[in-house]
Amino acid sequence: xxxxxxxxxxxxxxxxxxxxxxxxxxxxxxxxxxxxxxxxxxxxxxxxxxxxxxxxxxxxxxxxxxxxxxxxxxxxxxxxxxxxxxxxxxxxxxxxxxxxxxxxxxxxxxxxxxxxxxxxxxxxxxxxxxxxxxxxxxxxxxxxxxxxxxxxxxxxxxxxxxxxxxxxxxxxxxxxxxxxxxxxxxxxxxxxxxxxxxxxxxxxxxxxxxxxxxxxxxxxxxxxxxxxxxxxxxxxxxxxxxxxxxxxx
Amino acid sequence: xxxxxxxxxxxxxxxxxxxxxxxxxxxxxxxxxxxxxxxxxxxxxxxxxxxxxxxxxxxxxxxxxxxxxxxxxxxxxxxxxxxxxxxxxxxxxxxxxxxxxxxxxxxxxxxxxxxxxxxxxxxxxxxxxxxxxxxxxxxxxxxxxxxxxxxxxxxxxxxxxxxxxxxxxxxxxxxxxxxxxxxxxxxxxxxxxxxxxxxxxxxxxxxxxxxxxxxxxxxxxxxxxxxxxxxxxxxxxxxxxxxxxxxxx
Numbered sequence: 333x334x335x336x337x338x339x340x341x342x343x344x345x346x347x348x349x350x351x352x353x354x355x356x357x358x359x360x361x362x363x364x365x366x367x368x369x370x371x372x373x374x375x376x377x378x379x380x381x382x383x384x385x386x387x388x389x390x391x392x393x394x395x396x397x398x399x400x401x402x403x404x405x406x407x408x409x410x411x412x413x414x415x416x417x418x419x420x421x422x423x424x425x426x427x428x429x430x431x432x433x434x435x436x437x438x439x440x441x442x443x444x445x446x447x448x449x450x451x452x453x454x455x456x457x458x459x460x461x462x463x464x465x466x467x468x469x470x471x472x473x474x475x476x477x478x479x480x481x482x483x484x485x486x487x488x489x490x491x492x493x494x495x496x497x498x499x500x501x502x503x504x505x506x507x508x509x510x511x512x513x514x515x516x517x518x519x520x521x522x523x524x525x526x527x528x529x530x531x532x533x534x535x536x537x538x539x540x541x542x543x544x545x546x547x548x549x550x551x552x553x554x555x556x557x558x559x560x561x562x563x564x565x566x567x568x569x570x571x572x573x574x575x576x577x578x579x580x581x
Numbered sequence: 582x583x584x585x586x587x588x589x590x591x592x593x594x595x596x597x598x599x600x601x602x603x604x605x606x607x608x609x610x611x612x613x614x615x616x617x618x619x620x621x622x623x624x625x626x627x628x629x630x631x632x633x634x635x636x637x638x639x640x641x642x643x644x645x646x647x648x649x650x651x652x653x654x655x656x657x658x659x660x661x662x663x664x665x666x667x668x669x670x671x672x673x674x675x676x677x678x679x680x681x682x683x684x685x686x687x688x689x690x691x692x693x694x695x696x697x698x699x700x701x702x703x704x705x706x707x708x709x710x711x712x713x714x715x716x717x718x719x720x721x722x723x724x725x726x727x728x729x730x731x732x733x734x735x736x737x738x739x740x741x742x743x744x745x746x747x748x749x750x751x752x753x754x755x756x757x758x759x760x761x762x763x764x765x766x767x768x769x770x771x772x773x774x775x776x777x778x779x780x781x782x783x784x785x786x787x788x789x790x791x792x793x794x795x796x797x798x799x800x801x802x803x804x805x806x807x808x809x810x811x812x813x814x815x816x817x818x819x820x821x822x823x824x825x826x827x828x829x830x
Contacts, residue, residue: 335588336793426828433828441745450779451770491781495744495829496690497820499762499782501789503746513748521700530699532740532792533748540750541790543781544585544809551771560793571746579675579682580744580829 334559339364340545341374341554346453349386354475357554361480366556368480373557374472375542378490378505379451379459380553381468387460388452389416403427413449416458420445425581436461439572440505441581442492451551462488465506466567473508485509485563489539495580502543504535504568511535512566533571534562583808588613589794590623590803595702598635603724606803610729615805617729622759622806623721624791627739628700628708629802630717630755636709637701638665652676662698665707669694674830685710688821689754690830691741700800711737714755715816722757734758734812738788744829751792753784753817760784761815782820783811 341360347353353376361368368374382388396404396411400418404411408430418424421434425441434445438461446461462468465488473486488506493499504512516530542555575581590609596602602625610617617623631637645653645660649667653660657679667673670683674690683694687710695710711717714737722735737755742748753761765779791804824830 334794335586336790337584337586338790339584428826428828451772453772455772457772491779494782496822496827497752497782497785498822499780499785499820501782501785523700523702523704523706530740531748533743533746533750534793536746536748536750537789537792540786541585541587541793543786544783544790544811545583562793571748573745573747577677578745579677 334561336541336557336559338541338545338558339366339556340552341556342552344380344551344553347380347383347553349383349388351384352475353380353384354472354479357476358479360554361556368476368482368484368556369558370483371485371558371561371563372482373485373487373510373538373560373562374476375487375489375539375555375557376472377546377553378446378461378465378488379448381462381465381472381488381506382459383453385462385468387462389458389460390454391416391456391458403432407432413444413447413458416460417445417447420447420460438465438505439569440492442490446490446505461490461505466508466569467506469506469508483509483563487535487538487542489542491543502536502539502546503533504539504571507535507566507568509563510538510566511562511564512568513570535566535568535571538562583810585790585806585808587790587794587807588805589801590805591801593629593800593802596629596632596802598632598637600633601724602629602633603721603728606725607728609803610805617725617731617733617805618807619732620734620807620810620812621731622734622736622787622809622811623725624736624738624788624804624806625721626795626802627695627710627714627737627754628697630711630714630721630737631708632702634711634717636711638707638709639703640665640705640707652681656681662693662696662707665709666694666696669696669709687714687754688818689741691739695739695754710739710754715757715818716755718755718757732758732812736784736787736791738791740792751785751788751795752782753788753820756784756815756817758812759787759815760811760813761817762819784815784817784820787811
């Protein structure tokens, strides 16, 4: 195992719809006096990916349904925000004061379907998750690799809460060019005991590691990870637990 | 934000009860041609901490209760192993083929109460979690800091599964000298919108980052993290979600 190095990528401006994230990222890394190398992983927070893809909505233009109004009143949440959350979800998993846990159309179970009202660029704006985050990662990877001449991996990250544990952690919602799940099942430990049910969520660990150099308020939406031996071709689909084997739906 | 550097700490032998982990860790880091610096974080996997503390049991000496036998038959699990899991737990949260999700005496909700049968040093041996992981971290921190002359942080890590997402990720089960939860609540984004419910599980992110240089089978139970600005005095208690606000118990 080698050592791993993680750097914030500075200098990105506020991202607007249509911005070329790959160009800004490659320039930002150039600003560090560095260039991308094959095997590097670029972790990009969902919010700038969504903004570049135009996944931003003004609540002024949202007309909440009776159901959204009812839920909003019950949980103390802007019914227009609830309306957007419901439109991004296939079902509500739990509701509680000021939070809706839903299953998104992508299959993620998370708070508010990932529809966020902070760091959106305006008080009345909400940012939704990318429509197809694995596709977003694939496109970003392609262009970054073309611009830099290096075969890199890309992880699109978001911070999700967890049952049982306080605090959000960064997880992967899209990935390209990296191992997403590393499978140790069927292998044996030195004493000959078979490793049971041991798969590691490597893409999530990359996202969490990147968060250490990001910081919620510092507007560092991109991190570069070098030295992790994680080249592969995983998809975040692999991280979605089969509802049939999920004990907590 | 600075860059963060993570290195595996090589050279640790198989750990037996009573082993001086701090000495082995400081020597291992010396073997890298380095020395610890204040602000460094040492992440140590639970298994070696437990082994050093003698938290190892031979299943030959375990007499399963009728309840353990019944559960073992139902889920296809060695009833002696089930017995140890139950003795480490305050309640069973879910059971399914080959897995018991329980709440441990510490308050962790995880598979098999963290009682593990792989990489234990013998086919009939199980390793339990440390009795007081925060205390373990505090003692390790004290001795490592004394030996090295540097004020370091310590995280004791284990890999836990999650609802909804495949793959285990490393999380913190004990911590000393580091921020465990970083609280952004009440702060405002650049547009003046208050950040809602935003706390980051920093200690868990440190554990996940460390896993990138460990690897399940490679017997690298210790990682050194340098450059993360995480000095503090958190306890993993802060990561235990209050059952009253937990939607998934």
